[in-house]
Amino acid sequence: MARRKLIAGNWKMNGNLAALRELADIQAAAVAHPAVDVAICPPFTLIAPAVAAQPALAIGAQDCHEKVSGAHTGNVSAAMLKEAGAKLVIVGHSERRADQGESDALVQAKASAAVNAGLLAIVCVGETEAQRDAGQAIAIVTGQVRGSVPAGSTAAQLVVAYEPVWAIGTGRTPTVQDVADMHAAIRATLNDLLGAEGPGVRILYGGSVKPDNARELLAVADVDGALVGGASLTAAQFVPIIEGGAAVS
Ligand code: PGA
Numbered sequence: 001m002a003r004r005k006l007i008a009g010n011w012k013m014n015g016n017l018a019a020l021r022e023l024a025d026i027q028a029a030a031v032a033h034p035a036v037d038v039a040i041c042p043p044f045t046l047i048a049p050a051v052a053a054q055p056a057l058a059i060g061a062q063d064c065h066e067k068v069s070g071a072h073t074g075n076v077s078a079a080m081l082k083e084a085g086a087k088l089v090i091v092g093h094s095e096r097r098a099d100q101g102e103s104d105a106l107v108q109a110k111a112s113a114a115v116n117a118g119l120l121a122i123v124c125v126g127e128t129e130a131q132r133d134a135g136q137a138i139a140i141v142t143g144q145v146r147g148s149v150p151a152g153s154t155a156a157q158l159v160v161a162y163e164p165v166w167a168i169g170t171g172r173t174p175t176v177q178d179v180a181d182m183h184a185a186i187r188a189t190l191n192d193l194l195g196a197e198g199p200g201v202r203i204l205y206g207g208s209v210k211p212d213n214a215r216e217l218l219a220v221a222d223v224d225g226a227l228v229g230g231a232s233l234t235a236a237q238f239v240p241i242i243e244g245g246a247a248v249s
Contacts, residue, residue, distance in 0.1 A: 009232025104147025155200030167207025
């Protein structure tokens with residue numbers, strides 16, 4: 001099953017209006033490498049200005065509320081993101097699972113809300129270092145997939161991002177074999193959950209993806225793209241990762 005690689009940037013709580021200048025070179029790289037999908041997820045306040053700056057670049061959010069509207073002070077719904085011009089939204093990032101105590105059930109509800117609003121949902125999963133050291137990584141992550149992926153999701157609506165918590169922002173990455181084993185386990189779980197749609201769902205790797213390791217990671221079987229934090233903040237770092245994805249597509 002042919003899956004287009006997706007190279008998605010997660011700016012986290014970084015960036016400002018001036019930083020949107022980076023998007024011009026990122027969009028130019030997306031045009032130069034049409035076999036690869038490219039997206040940037042800036043903070044909420046930069047979504048509309050990012051869309052205005054680069055209307056052809058896929059812009060996304062880093063979270064959404066699970067409800068459409070209501071008395072939820074400080075939250076933003078998926079429909080609001082859609083209206084602001086977002087095409088996708090990250091849900092269940094490990095920083096939110098840790099900082100905001102988000103459960104699999106909540107992440108699943110957020111992913112459903114995203115899909116219902118017409119957004120692509122990137123559902124994040126990943127084990128802690130203690131869980132890996134205890135030999136539980138695959139059980140933990142496949143359990144998160146089962147708990148966080150909405151039933152009936154299609155390959156056009158859903159992306160899963162495997163991000164080992166201990167690899168995020170640390171400069172450390174799993175071995176290529178560990179990535180291959182985990183992505184194969186996630187694929188088997190998606191096939192079990194989603195039937196005929198499972199083989200089409202893209203599974204991204206995230207956690208310290210950089211220009212110098214992107215190509216090797218993106219060449220691994222069932223690695224269908226990358227979710228990139230720190231190295232997505234500048235075109236100088238992000239464009240070589242897009243190029244790495246194109247080279248192995
Ligand atoms: P990193 O972050 O690339 O800075 O490790 C990845 C992520 O958290 O999505």
